[in-house]
Amino acid sequence: MDKQVLLETRERVSPYIHNTSIFTSSLLDVMSGSKLFFKCENFQKMGAFKMRGATNAIMQLSKEQQEQGVVTHSSGNFAQALSLAAKNLGVTAYIVMPNNAPKVKKEAVLAYGGIVTDCEPNIAAREQAAQQIVDEKGATFIHPSNDLDVILGNATAAMELLEVHPDLDVILSPVGGGGLLAGTALAAHYFGNHCLVIGAEPQVADDAFRSLKSGQIETNDSADTVADGLRTQLGDINFPILQKHVDHIICVEEQEIIKAMKILWERLKIVVEPSSAVGFAAVLKEKEYFKGKQVGIILSGGNVDLETIKFS
Structure with missing residues (x-):
């Protein structure tokens, strides 16, 4: 670095x-x-701010990875960020959201073209749902912060x-x-x-x-x-x-x-x-x-x- x-x-x-x-x-x-x-x-x-990290992460993927789409789990802001960044870059975004996520954030994800999967509001449920999408769709997982x-x-x-x-x-x-x-x-x-x-x-x-x-x-x-x-x-x-x-x-x-x-x-x-x-x-x-x-x-x-x- x-x-x-x-x-x-x-x-x-x-x-x-x-x-x-x-x-x-x-x-x-x-x-x-x-x-x-x-x-x-x-x-x-x-x-x-999460628009910044989401955009950079997608742009750093290979063309082949971008064609397969991206997936994340998020309570709201990174879900929106990845959805909009993916839309801007012509990439499909799969979003795992806890079922208690704020309504305004879930609606925004859908408006930005994100494909939403609901899960229970805990880390294990988020990770399991995201991994299933990786396995089924070949999408690249992008962590919201790590x-x-x-x-x-x-x-x-x-x-x-x-x-x-x-x-x-x-x-x-x-x-x-x-x-x-x-x-x-x-x-x-x-x-x-x-x-x-x-x-x-x-x-x-x-x-x-x-x-x-x-x-x-x-x-x-x-x-x-x-x-x-x-x-x-x-x-x-x-x-x-x-x-x-x-x-x-x-x-x-x-x-x-x-x-x-x-x-x-x-x-x-x-x-x-x-x-x-x-x-x-x-x-x-x-x-x-x-x-x-x-x-x-x-x-x-x-x-x-x-x-x-x-x-x-």
Whole structure:
């Protein structure tokens, strides 16, 4: 891995993604005691950063592999991303989704041309259903977060942020499966100026926090968090990157996530999903740590099921 690999990735995917806006707010700077720069991946195609990794992963496949299609399992955002990326590149996408996935995300997958298979809401069921499609269709499995090409694609968000603001002291990224945090960490390592990377995670789904502490991949017995995109766990490809390049992880409570999301809706006038708000929630929780720093925050997505969203 070197800087050139990341530069080539960015050049490859750029025609298929948005270079998303970076928002600031003097009010939120005062509220947090730091200078905040929000990288708005809620404005990305299909509404989340995962368009980046999905596009790169498909583009790195051989022509023969692309002709056989791709398959993934996802609670929502990567399902949408792979479906749209595949559509843009003329590839068939098979999507395994848990039967409790947000309605708005499942409808979007279908609208993007993804072929959906429902499964029980657990990792074993997801993996079994995806493997069956691989066996029957010959499709290539692309993991939502534990795939190096996905991670490299994800890194382009922080690369864009650092291109505009090269002297950030720290970048915060939400962590669920670890693909965005790993990509952000690689971008900061190669393109930042002594820029720390910190993960943000729901307290009730703190497997990444515990994994960095123990030195091995931990799991959650349950992950009943409003941040539905962060219910997955780390993998053997992204975990070593986190161990090497992530400073630490801050865990936030459910009400802290909801409060942060509400502030972003009210003050930035943008729609972000709960998973997006955990980075900002971490800054509000640890104001003393971030005081006076220039802080980048990756707002990971904005695909909200308005029928279920709660602000209290």
